[in-house]
Amino acid sequence: MVKAYLRYEPALSFGVVASPDSNVVYDPSGRLLLAAALDRFAAWDLKRGLPSLSFATSSPSPSLAVSCIATFSSSAAAVSSSSIASGHADGSIRLWDAETGSCEATLHGHRSAASALRFSSSGAVLASGSKDCDIILWDVVAQAGLFRLRGHRDQVTELVFLDSGKKLVSCSKDKFIRVWDLDTQHCLQIVGGHHSEIWSMDVDPSEKFLVSGSADPELRVFTVRKSTEEGEDWNKWDVLKLFGEIPRQSKERVSTVRFNKNGNLVACQVAGKTADIYRVLDETEAVRKAKRRMHRKKEKVLAKATSAEGNGTVIDPLSAQDLQKPTPVVTDVFKLLQVLRASKKICSIAFSPNNPPKGCLATLSLSLNNNMLETYSVDSENVSKMYSIEMHGHHSDIRSLALNSDDNLLMSTSHNAVKIWNPSSGDCLRTIDSGYGLCSTFVPGNRYALVGTKSGTLEIIDINSGSSIEVIEAHAGSIRSIVLIPDENGTVSARGFVTGSADHDVKFWEYQLVQKSETDSKQLSVTNVRTLKMNDDVLAVIISPTGKHIAVALLDCTVKVFFIDSLKFFLSLYGHKLPVLCMDISSDGSLIVTGSADKNLKIWGMDFGDCHKSIFAHTDSVMDVKFVYKTHYMFSVGKDRMVKYWDADKFELLLTLEGHHAEVWCLAISSRGDFVVTGSHDRSVRRWDRTEEQFFIEEEVEKRLEETFEADLDNDMEHRYGHKDDAPEEGSVGVTGRKTKETVSSADAIMDALDTAEEEVKRLDQHKEEQRNGKGAKFQPNILMQGHSPSDYVLSVVSNVRPNDLEQALLSLPFSDALKLMSYLKEWSLVPLKVELVCRVCLVLLQTHHNQLTTTPSARSMLTELKDILYRRVKNCKDAIGFNLAAMDHIKELLSMRSDAPFRDARAKLMEIRQEQSKRSDKSDGIEKRKRKKQKTSGQS
Structure with missing residues (x-):
């Protein structure tokens, strides 16, 4: 009889406040601070020091470690509930609902960890950069990719939108800043000048200055050209122009550059314990400072001229025009205000978007590499700590x-x-x-x-x-x-x-x-x-x-x-080749298990000390091992980040539990064996609960073999399509998605649906032929189609494919199946809600199989019909959307007028009362004046 075991699954993870490999940002409301904690992130209430909401994936894994977070906040109503985005170590992007903490969508496109995220000003577009050197633009509303930008030769470190989301600026570790035109999808400008890797940049809210930082001893400041601005100093296609360089206090490389909400402060955090905070002066103050600088320069020139008169040399004095209209330089605009010094190394910084407390210029939050969050208030005199989260x-x-x-x-x-x-x-x-x-x-x-x-x-x-x-x-x-x-x-x-x-x-x-x-x-x-x-x-x-x-x-x-x-x-x-680091004895006293630095577990008998079995257990040192009480089952943990569940009688591996992101040092098992707790070098404590689900050893062995095969397949695909030797063309544009298990399964589902529909059409034609011949047998539809017609059945299968996976699934279809799929598009275009889907499918298939479609006679008539139908259907959809938008604006005006009507009436009544009171006061003042006049005249007489 095959023995069944009960499965252990991850239940809880705690002990991590802030991961050192991710950034911190404020949530869309500006009240909570979002900090990554390994494969999840939490929203912290800074005043109470407690987590308010947790954002967690369904299955914890080191490949899902959060690498960056971005939020979208606006005074206007958001276009989508997905106002928080997180990038992960496997390259995936997840969109989250800020109110419920639920994952709205998972977007696959990058082949390595996401390193930069930024929402556009409208919140409808999300830009993501990765270690694979690519930039992908995502449609947040449709939850699908728009296009991929290629050109950087190293990891993309930061992204910034300009000109109301029409342009994108990216910086990379390849020492260059690139400006992209998102309408034409090409690179407008390549900005050099940095001598080392660029790690961060940011633009002020008014989009006047862009500041970038690297390992160079200065920050580079660029002026941003507006779309309506023209001048002789600008080249035709340039968007950024160097304004100057700000010398930095620290010699360590820049890690993060951030402007505050008002744009009057900019913080430069280095890869150390300090952050320089600069004051951004307005135009009036900058000109005043420039005048003082020119005045001091004039005094120096006059002093030199006076001292040089005796030597007979001549020094040109400054012109009067220079003194009247001095041009501010970068040091006139950016002034060092404070230097924030933390107790430990700073990992990330974020300015609070809300109004600061009275007497403060801004509120700045930090994440430290010792698992702490700190918040400081910044004013013109000093920097003081407000809150600290460290107890958790x-x-x-x-x-x-x-x-x-x-x-x-x-x-x-x-x-x-x-x-x-x-x-x-x-x-x-x-x-x-x-x-x-x-x-x-x-x-x-x-x-x-x-x-x-x-x-x-x-x-x-x-x-x-x-x-x-x-x-x-x-x-x-x-x-x-x-x-x-x-x-x-x-x-x-x-x-x-x-x-x-x-x-x-x-x-x-x-x-x-x-x-x-x-x-x-x-x-x-x-x-x-x-x-x-x-x-x-x-x-x-x-x-x-x-x-x-x-x-x-x-x-x-x-x-x-x-x-x-x-x-x-x-x-x-x-028998061990290296020292034994841990051991345990079973509750019946018959077995002793030892774990060693030689990566092996050895099971011994306590009667004679004979070795029953030596197992190669982990790929690194075994750090702890424990028996489950009253059983011969045991758990082991090691430096390979794994938690493994064993049967000491059969010497079999039962389960491998993944979740820790660093070496696992210790474990503890409850007295009933219903849960296991493990502690790690990543500062997390994880609890694994025993469930009622049964499993068998043979099934787990097959599952592990499949996972190994799929991992090797993914590595082979990564070597083929993601190798650095196959560098993309300069500024090229590519498709957004990448081939995953989901896209392959979606493509298989579409091909199966096409085959099923084709067989059903043949059966229908055969049934009609039999009816014409006088054979009136009742037609039995295919039960797999669930009562749908062949066209509706294929449409339902295509509609069920996730929007982000649709493009890659269609790319996997052979030409014969693509031709079958295009034959249904004419009928699908008559469904009003499916016009957008039909256009996406038609566009991808035309781009993929253009050469074969143009040389296939049967496809020409189909394409001709589709051309007229799709243009007409798309125009109808645009008209309907425009009409609905105009109607909504009209309703909005009516509602604002109705809501404002009581206030207008109240204001009118208030004005009438004030006029009446002023008339009465004027009348009483006139009476008083006449009385005083009579009294004065009577006194004189």
């Missing part, structure tokens, strides 16, 4: 994990802190300062915890108060293992624990309750009762569940097993 993750990699006996608390350690988590929700409950924790465990009772550090100290932590109550100098070297001593029944008791260290000692400890003073309550302490001396560094220690044996892994690649009561030698397990 470790600042470095996670080195150990431990679950308490109830599985409701999870403890993780890193280089300077211990964190207590809720493993069900991923919330951080406590953060406790500590040393570099390499191992940890909960004390029975779950009130205290023990942490072994790299410096050799043993820290006792009070879970309730979240504080370290005692630090004991336990070892002279780093403590690698802490293991609780179980009782004879296999349950963890209060007998004590064992520590193993690099100082060659294995120490046995007992718990004590100590009262330091009469007023203090009793607290936990420990005392050393026994010490087992070894001949080499101790790398791992494990105790059998019955408490009978203790196994010690040494640096000499062996594992020594001793009797725990007498400490007498029992077994020696040898």
Whole structure:
């Protein structure tokens, strides 16, 4: 009988606030900060310091790591709900709904990681750049690609739209800036001048200046030519002209350049801990500064002329025209305002689009490489920190994990802190300062915890108060293992624990309750009762569940097993070629598994120390291994980023769980085996839950073979079509999509639908012929067509293809099937809602098979009919859209007039009341004047 197993699937990921390889941006509302966290990203409420919304893909994978984020925000109503876009490491682009956090569409076009994203001013077009050197323009509303721009010779690093989305500026690591005309789809201008890779650029909101940064010691500033601007200084096709260079404070390369919403500030972040903030002066201030500069220059010239009179030399003074109308230079416009210095290396910056607090010029948010987000307020005097988000993750990699006996608390350690988590929700409950924790465990009772550090100290932590109550100098070297001593029944008791260290000692400890003073309550302490001396560094220690044996892994690649009561030698397990880094004993005490730096797992019998099996488990060092309680199933993790599930009886690999983006250091399994928690160098903690879905080993083996075959096929296609030697022509334009599994399956579905429809048409013709011959048999339609006619059935299949995959699916069709598909276009064009789809299909097929169609006699009449029909149908659709737009504008005017009518009436009434009050006041003033006049005349008399 074939044995079935229960599947483990990814359930939760937490511990990452901001990935160092992505940027941070504000959401369309400007209230929340979007920060990537490996394969997902979250919207953070900076004031509360909590995530408000999470944007996650359906299946976590290192290939889906978020590489860049872009948002679209406008005071006008957005053209689409997809106002957030994210680029990923596999080259895909995802469009997200900003309100619900759901993925609206996935766009495939790039062959490598997306490196730049930018929405146009209308929000209807999205531009994406990638490491494959290509730029793709996407239609956000139709969720399909428009065209591909080729010309850069290296990674595209930044994109900027100009002239209301009619032009696009791109910079690359090939040291050039290119200006593209999106109407004609060609390169207008190539701007050089940088001596190293260009990493970032940005344009101010008024599109007057464009600033670019590289590893050069200065920023380059360009003036942007308006579409209506003409002048003798400009060449005919030029859009950018060098205005000047700004010297930078730092010697490190520029990482990000950003203007604020008003355009009066520009921030230049370098690949270090600083960000230079420049003030952009308006024209009046720039001219005033230029006048002062010319005045100082004049004074210097006059001083030189005075001193030169005695020598008989003549120096030309400045002309009066230069002093009256000085021309501002770049240093007159851009003035260094502040230098922001962060505590750690800055990864990305973003200005808040909302109005800053009173007295501030702007609000600037940073992501740091130690998993933190910080927000600063910028004013003319200084830069001050406003908010900081750091509690939700470790600042470095996670080195150990431990679950308490109830599985409701999870403890993780890193280089300077211990964190207590809720493993069900991923919330951080406590953060406790500590040393570099390499191992940890909960004390029975779950009130205290023990942490072994790299410096050799043993820290006792009070879970309730979240504080370290005692630090004991336990070892002279780093403590690698802490293991609780179980009782004879296999349950963890209060007998004590064992520590193993690099100082060659294995120490046995007992718990004590100590009262330091009469007023203090009793607290936990420990005392050393026994010490087992070894001949080499101790790398791992494990105790059998019955408490009978203790196994010690040494640096000499062996594992020594001793009797725990007498400490007498029992077994020696040898066979690994490199040191054993981890091991575990099954709950029945019959098997011991060891994981080594030689990438192998070895399963041994505890009776005689015989090696049952040696398995090549990981492609790098095995870092941790654990048995599931009361089973012979086990989990292993390694530096190859994989989590693997094994059957130790059959020596078979059951599952491979992918999700971590860096080396996996540790794992912890719940007491019931219903979930597994893993910690990684990428600072994330991932929980994998056991489901009720069953699987079989044979099916998983076949699935892994298919994945390997498909990966090799993708690599072969990448080598053929993405090799740098096959560089594209200068400024060429290509198709947007790329061949994927989805496009291949879509093409197969269209071909199957065409064959099915052709067979159905033949059956219908045969049935009509039989009816004419007097055979009135009832026609039985094909059940696969679900009651549709052949034409409607093919139309439904083509309509179900995703818009972004349609072009590549049609390109995969052979000419015979393309000809069949074109025969249906005339009938489909009569459906009003399918005119756009028919035009797209017709355009792609004509461009692909133009030569064959023009030489095929049967296709000429079909093309002639389609020409007249499609022109007429498209004109009708344009007229209908224009009529609807005009009607909507008229309705909008009517609604605005109705909404404004009560206010107009109220304003008119208010004006009447004010006029009446002024008349009354004038009348009363006249009466008062007459009274005072009478009193004055009577007094005089």
